[in-house]
Amino acid sequence: MKQTTKHLSETKVELTITVSADELKDAELVALTKIARDIKVPGFRQGKVPASVAAKHVNPNDLAQHTLENALSKAVADAFLDAGVQALDRPEVEVKKFEPGSELEFVATSEILPKIKLGDYKKLAAKPEKVSVTKKDVDEIIDRIRAGYAEKKPADRKAKKGDEVNIDFVGKKEGVAFDGGTAEGYDIVLGSDSFIPGFEDGIVGHKAGDKFDLDLAFPEHYHVEDLKGAKVVFSVTLNEVKEVVEPELTDELAAKAGPFKTVKELEDDIKAEITKQKQSEADDKLKDALVSELVEKSDVPVPEILVQDQMRSIEQDMVQNLMQRGLTLDMYLAEKDFKDKDAWLESEVKEAAVNRVKAGLVLADLSKVLKVQATDAELLEKMNLLGQQYPSEDMRKQLATPEVQRDIANRLLTDKTIDELVALNAK
16 A cells, blocks of 8 residues: 655645555455355355355445445555544545556545644643632621521511512513513512512512502513513512511521531631632632643644534533523523524634633643553542432443543543643642
8 A cells, every 4th residue: 555645734634545456355355255244145055155156146346346445444544544643533535546456546634633732831820829718708608597597577567678578470561461470479588689670679668468560671681582671561469578587696506507516616617618619719720721821832733623523512511501591592692692603603602612622632732741641440430439429320321331431531631631730830
């Protein structure tokens, strides 16, 4: 086999390959062996027909086609290996010349894993943020705990902010009730900003038994297209007003909140948890900053096929996240004023995809330079941890598939490489 290599770009290669007559004979023998399993020849059991006999009973055109497929498959794999490049997808093949038993010439084109020129990964400027916990941070958690143990007492007076009220309401646009605008026996804490602007403020000052209308308008950027900026009327019936009485912060409350004997023990535990959370966030920010800085300092050609893969992945993640919030991608595009999905992909998604690809290529190259490896024991530990976090039968089946295990191993290798990068720049 002879071949010539032409780099069309840093991420794409074209190989011109000529397969010899001897190699075609080998490919033909493989083809005959496969065909012989299925043909019927008098005097031989099916599947036991010798290749030499099968050759006399096979359609020459079928044999030539099978030979060509076998020859191309082997030659393409050998050619890319010999050229020292890694194809990122099934190469596009164009046959230039094929004479059965004599010669095969073809061109194979593919995007390839590019060569990365790493920047100095030992002298990066990013530094860890200092973590501090303020009294306000602790007080916010304390306030949530107090709210969780609050008593709600019926109040025979006008509603005020901080009260919990029970209401019935019907929302109408141009006199017609709209979807999602009607409820009965609905509890809401006034001042929680759970409704559109003006709704909760409009209830303040009314007593149980009052019936009244609220003339309001939806925000211009509301997520439902038909209600954006729409003027509506809510007919409200106030059923009940309850005063929310929060308990004082005492040792008794601390004991209810957890295994604490005093308020100080509770506050110390809260401070420790917040510190742990903030430290984790600071660590993640440092990792992101170091990787981004290394990408900037490195020469990273970007294969388009990898960018398209990442764009699809980002889109899928976005769709799933929106579904969890009861939204669709079309709703999101309308809310953000994108002309269509293509405009969103080009302006918001593509840059993120390119950055992901660059980071992935840089970290993969760095892992080779640093000789980072993920051991079987580490992979098993990670698998067991995921199995405990997601104990469903479906998840166990997914974890057992080679594809998922390969993804987990790659993620583990990436995490270890980033940890090495952090350690190298901690001096």
